[in-house]
Each structure stands twice: as C-alpha cells, then as structure tokens.
Amino acid sequence: MKANKIDPSKLATNTYEKIAQIYATQYFDDLTDIPYIDKLLGKLQPGSRILDVGSGPGQFAKYMLHKGFSVDGVDFSKQMLAIARNKVPDVNFSFMDMRSLDFADHSFDGLLVAYSLIHIPSVEIPKTLTGFNRVLKPGGYIEIIAQKGKTDIIIDEPFMPSEKMFFNFFSKEKLKKFLEEAGFEIEYQREAKSPDPEVGSDTIIYTIAKKKLGYDLYLADQIDRNNLPSIDVEISKSREIS
C-alpha cells in the first residue's frame, strides 16, 4: 500500500486555519521583536518596498506601513489573510506559498520573514531562499526571525493540542550557511531568550543578510550553461610530438 505523503508546510497552514484567531489575539500587540525589525528598517531607504513573508495577522506589516514603507504581505492560510486584511486594510495581502513567490525579479528592497520559515522543511529551504533572493533588488536586505532548536519535527500544536504542527527550527550556523549558499551575506546575527518557550524552543535567532552583489549574474550564467544546445563533437587524438 502507498504511504500517504503530507506536505509539512500544508500541515502547518491547515492548523493555522484553526488557530488564526487565537494566534492574532496573543501576538498582534506584542512589541518584543520591534527593536529587531527597526534594525532592518534602518538599512532601507525611507518609503522603500518590503514584503512580509508569512505575514500572519499582519502586525509587522502594519508597523512597517506606519513607519512610512510600502508593504505587501503573503501568507498560505486563508484565515490569517482574512484577519490581516481586516486589521490592516491599507496593506495588500495575497494568498501565496513562500516556496514559489509570484513576484517579478527585483520587486522588493527588503523582506521580513518572521516565524514563518520555520514551517518549511529542511529539503525545501535552499530553493525557498533562492526564491527570496530573486525577488530582492540587488543590494536588498532580508531579515529572518526564527527559533533555535530541532529540525523537521511534528508536535502537538501548543494553542490547540488536538492538532499537529510542523516546525523546522535552526541554529545560527545552519541559517548562516543556508543564506550564504542562496546568495546572501550575513550582516547581523543575534540570539535572545524567547518570551514564550512553550513552542518548543527557548531561544530566538535574529538574522539580517544582504543580497550579494552579482548573484543574479551568477545565477543567469548557471542557467545559460544548463541550456547550452548539445552538439556532437568528435575529439581527435592529438598527435604526439616527437
């Protein structure tokens, strides 16, 4: 019999459909991460365009909008999007999977990925980060906020133990390596104690990285090489020179 394959990220977002309101009530007014989000905003020009990836109830999108930035949000849970659209009507929130962002190359100056990359399985992190790099302008910045801890685990959802939740936590070193391999250079990394360790981690990792200059050219070059027309070439033996 064939085993049923589940998409771990879909498992997570199905659970968010059920806990979206509880999550919003708990976190919409939580200011703990604001000093770290200000670090990202401080690297961007006033008014520049930011994508909030896995925007949840939209609290950070709202904050960045009020700071004068142009903000879009994407999330893969319809309930989260409904809450965000209701609470922050001036931001455009779209239903989208962060693993395949539907935006043109170089659309954004900055990306905020707060507590959402933790729902992408390890094997899909490289392509997800390469996609983030693609939608950033050259020299653009990304901030990832993620818990430190075990990778690729399914546990009872802390807000609703009858439901399951998929988490993929990180270490500073692992996240740095993933980002560097996807064409970013790290500018800032710090660990801090988590205010709510019940999610399976007592530490938060804040990481800000910059899109490496020339990375688009490197990628384009790789793609061109992969698409070279194949030609049959007969290589004749070179004559030995006596």
Ligand SMILES: C[S@@+](CC[C@H](N)C(=O)[O-])C[C@H]1O[C@@H](n2cnc3c(N)ncnc32)[C@H](O)[C@@H]1O
């Ligand atoms: C822990 S919440 C974080 C929400 C918000 N960024 C915050 O910091 O409060 C994780 C969010 O990521 C979203 N998410 C999970 N997998 C996703 C995916 N593949 N694409 C887009 N969003 C996703 C969930 O629906 C949920 O809203």
